[in-house]
Amino acid sequence: MTHRPGQLHLNAFLMSSGHHEASWRLPESDPSSVSTNIAFLQQLALTAERGRLDSIFFADGPAQGRDVGRRPSGTLEPTVVLAAIAAVTSRIGLIATASTTYNDPYNLARRFASVDHISGGRAGWNIVTTAFGEAARNFGLADQPSHRERYERAAEFLEVSLKLWDSWEADAEVGDKAAGVWGDSSKVHAIGHVGEHFSVAGALTTPRSPQGRPLLVQAGSSEDGKDFAAQYAEAVFTAQQTLADAQEFYADLKRRAVEWGRDPATVLVLPGIVPVIGATEAEAREKEDELDRLIKPEYARVELAKTLRVHPDDLPLDRELPADLPSEDEIEGAKSRYTLVVNLARREHLTVRQLIGRLGGGRGHRTFSGTAEQVADAIQDWYDHGAADGFNIMPAVLPSGLDDFVDQVVPILVDRGLFRTEYTGTTLREHYGLAVPENRWTAARTAEIAR
Amino acid sequence: MTHRPGQLHLNAFLMSSGHHEASWRLPESDPSSVSTNIAFLQQLALTAERGRLDSIFFADGPAQGRDVGRRPSGTLEPTVVLAAIAAVTSRIGLIATASTTYNDPYNLARRFASVDHISGGRAGWNIVTTAFGEAARNFGLADQPSHRERYERAAEFLEVSLKLWDSWEADAEVGDKAAGVWGDSSKVHAIGHVGEHFSVAGALTTPRSPQGRPLLVQAGSSEDGKDFAAQYAEAVFTAQQTLADAQEFYADLKRRAVEWGRDPATVLVLPGIVPVIGATEAEAREKEDELDRLIKPEYARVELAKTLRVHPDDLPLDRELPADLPSEDEIEGAKSRYTLVVNLARREHLTVRQLIGRLGGGRGHRTFSGTAEQVADAIQDWYDHGAADGFNIMPAVLPSGLDDFVDQVVPILVDRGLFRTEYTGTTLREHYGLAVPENRWTAARTAEIAR
Numbered sequence: 001m002t003h004r005p006g007q008l009h010l011n012a013f014l015m016s017s018g019h020h021e022a023s024w025r026l027p028e029s030d031p032s033s034v035s036t037n038i039a040f041l042q043q044l045a046l047t048a049e050r051g052r053l054d055s056i057f058f059a060d061g062p063a064q065g066r067d068v069g070r071r072p073s074g075t076l077e078p079t080v081v082l083a084a085i086a087a088v089t090s091r092i093g094l095i096a097t098a099s100t101t102y103n104d105p106y107n108l109a110r111r112f113a114s115v116d117h118i119s120g121g122r123a124g125w126n127i128v129t130t131a132f133g134e135a136a137r138n139f140g141l142a143d144q145p146s147h148r149e150r151y152e153r154a155a156e157f158l159e160v161s162l163k164l165w166d167s168w169e170a171d172a173e174v175g176d177k178a179a180g181v182w183g184d185s186s187k188v189h190a191i192g193h194v195g196e197h198f199s200v201a202g203a204l205t206t207p208r209s210p211q212g213r214p215l216l217v218q219a220g221s222s223e224d225g226k227d228f229a230a231q232y233a234e235a236v237f238t239a240q241q242t243l244a245d246a247q248e249f250y251a252d253l254k255r256r257a258v259e260w261g262r263d264p265a266t267v268l269v270l271p272g273i274v275p276v277i278g279a280t281e282a283e284a285r286e287k288e289d290e291l292d293r294l295i296k297p298e299y300a301r302v303e304l305a306k307t308l309r310v311h312p313d314d315l316p317l318d319r320e321l322p323a324d325l326p327s328e329d330e331i332e333g334a335k336s337r338y339t340l341v342v343n344l345a346r347r348e349h350l351t352v353r354q355l356i357g358r359l360g361g362g363r364g365h366r367t368f369s370g371t372a373e374q375v376a377d378a379i380q381d382w383y384d385h386g387a388a389d390g391f392n393i394m395p396a397v398l399p400s401g402l403d404d405f406v407d408q409v410v411p412i413l414v415d416r417g418l419f420r421t422e423y424t425g426t427t428l429r430e431h432y433g434l435a436v437p438e439n440r441w442t443a444a445r446t447a448e449i450a451r
Numbered sequence: 452m453t454h455r456p457g458q459l460h461l462n463a464f465l466m467s468s469g470h471h472e473a474s475w476r477l478p479e480s481d482p483s484s485v486s487t488n489i490a491f492l493q494q495l496a497l498t499a500e501r502g503r504l505d506s507i508f509f510a511d512g513p514a515q516g517r518d519v520g521r522r523p524s525g526t527l528e529p530t531v532v533l534a535a536i537a538a539v540t541s542r543i544g545l546i547a548t549a550s551t552t553y554n555d556p557y558n559l560a561r562r563f564a565s566v567d568h569i570s571g572g573r574a575g576w577n578i579v580t581t582a583f584g585e586a587a588r589n590f591g592l593a594d595q596p597s598h599r600e601r602y603e604r605a606a607e608f609l610e611v612s613l614k615l616w617d618s619w620e621a622d623a624e625v626g627d628k629a630a631g632v633w634g635d636s637s638k639v640h641a642i643g644h645v646g647e648h649f650s651v652a653g654a655l656t657t658p659r660s661p662q663g664r665p666l667l668v669q670a671g672s673s674e675d676g677k678d679f680a681a682q683y684a685e686a687v688f689t690a691q692q693t694l695a696d697a698q699e700f701y702a703d704l705k706r707r708a709v710e711w712g713r714d715p716a717t718v719l720v721l722p723g724i725v726p727v728i729g730a731t732e733a734e735a736r737e738k739e740d741e742l743d744r745l746i747k748p749e750y751a752r753v754e755l756a757k758t759l760r761v762h763p764d765d766l767p768l769d770r771e772l773p774a775d776l777p778s779e780d781e782i783e784g785a786k787s788r789y790t791l792v793v794n795l796a797r798r799e800h801l802t803v804r805q806l807i808g809r810l811g812g813g814r815g816h817r818t819f820s821g822t823a824e825q826v827a828d829a830i831q832d833w834y835d836h837g838a839a840d841g842f843n844i845m846p847a848v849l850p851s852g853l854d855d856f857v858d859q860v861v862p863i864l865v866d867r868g869l870f871r872t873e874y875t876g877t878t879l880r881e882h883y884g885l886a887v888p889e890n891r892w893t894a895a896r897t898a899e900i901a902r
Contacts, residue, residue, distance in 0.1 A: 024626075024633060031626030031633055036658055038569045042538070062557055064654040068623065068634030074658035076565035077558075083531040084569045087493070087538035103558065106513055106589040107528075114527040118489045118535045137652035138557040172519065175475075175482030180747045182475060182482055183519030201588035203515040207487055207525035296631045
């Protein structure tokens, strides 16, 4: 698979003080403001826009699952954050995570359509099924539904959402003042959905948005997750540690997309990378080491034990992982994350302490320390070798890590002809080279006329 | 009941091209942008802020219930709209309607806490139970739950929300970089709520917001609605046509608040007024007549028939309402609106056509046409005579009606010493003279120490 020149895509994954769990302990971080200060988040978005990145992205989950002692834990709901960022930016794409397990499709489809209107066509939805029991217990359930059940609900949730986003045709607004006719009711369609999980009768409240619908993003890499992505997603975030694994994932996902009858070029694959940038390689490594030294392993071990479904006492810090861990089939949580962590530890014979260091940087994503030139090389290597259509940039430290990437790495990628010199469009779909989807009702009418 | 000087409160109720249903047909209106153009809404908010108004407000319902032919029908979800407005304003309070019947408390409490953070403490929630069947059918129900059931759910929804907003104490964020302790986990409380409608285990994801919680607003005037308002609401929007009715409502609500053990001064009553302002009284009346002439009665009659639970054919345009209408007890929808409409028609012996004209202006709210001086008199009259703590200003036409109010009526109210000359605070609670509620956990700890 070859890419057209200048078509590399870059998303900035923004998380509090940065993706390294100890980043908040650095002098540059203001620990009281990283989680709830909108000015801080708006400034990061403006930095990403200065670098002509495709988009920014916020993760999310409806539960306070973390140990608040360990690291910045408070989060704002991301769709309202994106609306506040939309108001101070004009180009950067705006992607928020939201759960199909703990939302109603009518409310959520409407909110994303609204963000798409507010941003002039820059909204994206990272579709997750939410893999932790704490969330279930905030919504009246004793525990989370099974992996399979969550994905079945997600598929129907998507079908309902797609119907809702098509419920207003683009030209439904008439605005005929003289005749006193504001809208053409024959172009606003009650969807009449009756399914296994949802019954939704009406049309959306919200006229068709600039992108037709938000960009659909997905990030689960389990078998169910990959099939879901191949069917629906237009961009896929993935955690891959080696070129070979990333190539395999990339080829597999594109093949699955073809099986669903889709053009594989319309499913963009963006592996995560946690860049730590220094003036020299040694300086970058020292930055990474400094961060790792600031990790408190007693916190991290509790989380690792949870991921691995073992007791923390079964994970002595200076030994490798126990031999008798559950298989991925037994995991009802984040399956692909589980396998990635176990494989990383086994492949590199890491002790628990070393594994915690690696995960503290990128929680399973690839950490890369080096000069700006070396980071650009690492990106180009995967891009040129069929492992990526772009990257999910996860700065270890914010804001400096994003500034470093935008000011030092982006110019190199531009010089190499890999990345845009200016935005050529105003919508997120235009940045990603994806068309506005056809409205099913408009298409049916056009086909009717052509017959 | 006497007010302190300069304590009149003013909220601007913003709705598409204005509250008169034919407003979009005037030359000033851009019918394609009034429902979804965020720049238009941001400009209205800036106008309200220029007038030092307390707040702006958006109604909402999760269903496309209107006839799109009749008037601008598309709406954006208001919490994201408020976030986008927060980003371009600094003082104006921001109130959004959201339904307790068609939301989950964890998601909604979190979103309002987020808007409160984003706006620096300017969020308000107009709590509604949503009185139309179309909404139920977008959420898997065959019809809406009964009035009583909706209010029972609403009360528990509020209790859960209040627990969630208290789940983080204000000083839970520690940020001790040296010790590596970000938060004090003893000050983040899992709520463990188990009730009739909801089970919610955890703490909110979101640290305590600047106002502690959003300002709580209510607008239903049925018996259930008034009791709910007396128990929870800090501001109450109400539709009242006469001074006597408004005085009775005002006294009744304050008395009910006392019965709930509350200081009646902490429950502000704001009747709606639809001002149509002209340089002379004749000019104002001509403006109102022009608008009424632009109403298409065949649309409005269908809606009136729905409100009255009769067939449109039973409402000949030039006759009074039929004698045999249902009693309020039989109405499961918006009870108080029903009674107001019927009483208005009977009291003034209006024909259906005349009633439609009156409702087209304010849908039951008091329409007042006159000079700026006369509008100020009308406001002062109710304010001075125990009928209002302030007003819900519902311009018949936007944007000009809000500009007229801010530029012509507000200066008169200021000159009379009724209204502020400058904002004295930055939060919505400060504008309304209401304290930040005490956190229950912090209060308990303080009481423990004092013992």
